[in-house]
Amino acid sequence: MAVPTTMKATVLVAPHRFEVLERPVPVPGDEDVLVRVRACGI
Secondary structure, eight states: OOOOSEEEEEEEEETTEEEEEEEEOOOOOTTOOOOOOSOOOO
């Protein structure tokens, strides 16, 4: 399975204001793991 180059992220841009933005997928370090989330409920 290929890792995409971008992901959607909810970003706090101002107090009480969030935006969904495209961000680059972070590169995990030697002791990190990259987890794909299919769905999330808040």
